[in-house]
Amino acid sequence: MLDVLIHSQIPLLTDADVLVVGAGSAGCCAAIAAREAGVDRVVLVERYGFAGGTSTQMLDTFYGFFTPGTEPKKVVGGLPDRVVDALDRVGAVFLRPNTYGAGTGVNYNPERLKLVWDELLAQAGVKLYLHAHLVDVELKADGSIASVVIWSKRGFFRIRARRYIDTSGDADLCFRANLPFEKAGDLEPAQTLTTTFRMSNVDLSAYERAGGKKMLMQKMADAVERGTHPLPRKAGSLHRMNAEGCISTVAVRVADIDATDFEQLTRAEQEGRRQAFVYEAFFRACVPGFERANIIGLSHQIGVRETRRVYGEYRLTKQDCLSVARFADRVLLCGAPIEDHRKATDGREETVWGYIPDGGAYDVPYRTLVPRGRDEVWVAGRCFSATHDAHASCRSMGQTMAMGQAVGTAAALSLRHDCSARAVPMAELQDRLRQSGAILEMPTRVADTSEHGWRNNR
Ligand SMILES: Cc1cc2nc3c(=O)[nH]c(=O)nc-3n(C[C@H](O)[C@H](O)[C@H](O)COP(=O)(O)OP(=O)(O)OC[C@H]3O[C@@H](n4cnc5c(N)ncnc54)[C@H](O)[C@@H]3O)c2cc1C
Incomplete structure (x- = not known):
């Protein structure tokens, strides 16, 4: 960590209303949602030269939109749908029907997705800084965040914001801000890494x-x-x-x-x-x-499934997933099974699956996106608050995009009402998410998961 004396000498690059760290699927959706919910100055910083994170660095299939099973339901909507629509308009999408595994996947062209993220961010009016690496956080005396420090080839800069969203995957912002987290491998074996x-x-x-x-x-x-x-x-x-x-x-x-x-x-x-x-x-x-x-x-880098998971106001558990838990403060649904990639030992395959009963979907509570006791910070994507097993279910990109949509909207409401992350009016947040197309109630309609079925589900 750099010390306070040095912080005061680092030039201020810009002020923001909402600063989002990490332009993966969660971060892009968070930034776009914040702008669309009326925030003026939304800044998104990303260490690499393109947006999308894992979605463009190494993969080509969104899971989590559909529940697995013989009667698949579409449980993610809103902004994530618009990402797929933009790909679909240029013929860069087909569905990969699957009743097993994580269910039907939405296959896309990842190079085209880089462009789609650029376009969606620009249309929303998000200020994007690529090749900008968050390296430190300046804290106020009360422990809240005063500004963040980014490193670029031009040197160090500070960005000061009224609200902060950590979508770095590794919870770099929360780590630098001394927020508590569980590191993969501390309590249970960390999921394995994969170069695709x-x-x-x-x-x-x-x-x-x-x-x-x-x-x-x-x-x-x-x-x-x-x-x-x-x-x-x-x-x-x-x-x-x-x-x-x-x-x-x-x-x-x-x-x-x-x-x-x-x-x-x-x-x-x-x-x-x-x-x-x-x-x-x-x-x-x-x-x-x-x-x-x-x-x-x-892949642009080796794929990392889990590192730091922040302790939030609530931690999603395996029991929540397998019992199809309901929460009054739900902001998204997840029907993806627990898919825990472990080390192969004695020649045995070690991907451990745990299925949500009856092809259902559990609620993901807002409190898993609010670091414990914090007013001005949210987390979304793979560093959200969950145990190892629950994380192994709720990490598909359908869900990370939906989390991004939820925290971006929540940050906008907290600015509008001048309230803390924990005090965001839940009914208003949920109404706003529904109006944007997010799915918060289990649908009854069986989805069309045939190869060209995407448009029939819209
Ligand atoms: C090998 C592998 C296979 C998978 N398969 C699938 C699949 O087929 N389908 C599916 O839906 N899900 C799959 N997943 C899970 C899913 O891809 C991830 O959980 C999800 O993409 C995480 O999104 P995110 O936005 O939270 O994080 P990321 O996509 O990791 O985005 C984080 C972003 O933050 C940036 N960043 C990090 N640190 C900093 C910093 N200090 N400063 C600035 N920027 C920073 C990163 O460069 C990155 O762009 C897979 C994951 C892995 C690793």
Whole structure:
């Protein structure tokens, strides 16, 4: 941490009404929602050169919009829908029907999504600073936040705001502001990390004719058991992309890493890349349809599932998820199962699933987005307040976008009513979210999850 003397010498870049740290799916939605709810000066800072976070750094499928099961329901709406609509208008979306796993996914072109985030942020009038890394927080004597310090190639700058939203994924703002959190790995094994990779020149018809997913699982298990290719695990998934003859994978697995430690993360990045090319050799040698396939892209960085989870006014628990809990202060719904990626031991696959009963969805309370005892700060996205298991359910991007929409709107109301995060009028917040299209009540209508069904659900 830099000390107070230095803070006073750091130039002030700008004043904001709401400052959002981290332009992932949660942060972009928070910033847009705050502007659309009437906040004048909304500033969003992002360390990389594009918005979207995990949604554009490494993935191509939004989960969490639909509950899994034989009668899927659409449980996310509003601003997240508009993100998909913008992709759909340029033909960059198809649904991946699935009754198992996390349910039907919304597949998109991640490069196009970078542009969509730019456009949605600009249309909303959000002031975006890319290549701006939050490195410190200046605190007032009472412990509240006076300003944040960002680092850029031009040097250090302070940004002063009336309200702060931490959507950095790693809770960097809360960490620097001395707010309490649980670090992944402290109480339970941290979820593993994954470098995703994309391959081109895949003959998907040949792959399907040879048995598709079932055949792939068998070939992976054989490779591990016979030792022909040193794959890190017997399982792993691939799916076709929004580009002809291309697939994307979630296969690499790197365990026992504290992803807030740059030395451990260095090792993880290198190990992730190494494993990706072990998979490439395996695919080319063993999997029909992949004989001429090549890796054409690795994720921008290794995918980190969890690090710091802030202690909020409420912590979502496994029991809440599995009992389909109802909360008066709900601001979004989640029907995604607990999907806990663990270290594979003794050759056993260790993704642990826990399903929400009857394809239902539980309420996510507003209090999980308010750090305990705080007036001027919110958290959203993967650093929100939840136990390890509950987080493993409520981290899909449908939910992180919905959380962003909720905190951006809440921050706007707290400014309008000059009240603290904890005192935001709940009925007004929920009304406003419903008016924007957010779904706060379990729908009865079964969703159309056929490949081209997106528009039928709008
Ligand atoms: C390997 C993997 C596979 C997954 N698969 C899926 C899937 O298929 N579908 C799905 O829906 N979900 C999936 N998830 C979960 C989901 O992607 C994440 O939970 C979600 O994207 C988190 O969104 P977020 O906005 O909270 O955080 P992030 O997307 O991590 O965004 C945080 C942003 O903050 C920025 N940032 C961080 N620190 C700073 C700082 N100090 N200063 C400035 N900027 C900063 C980051 O660069 C980033 O842009 C997966 C996650 C992983 C890791």
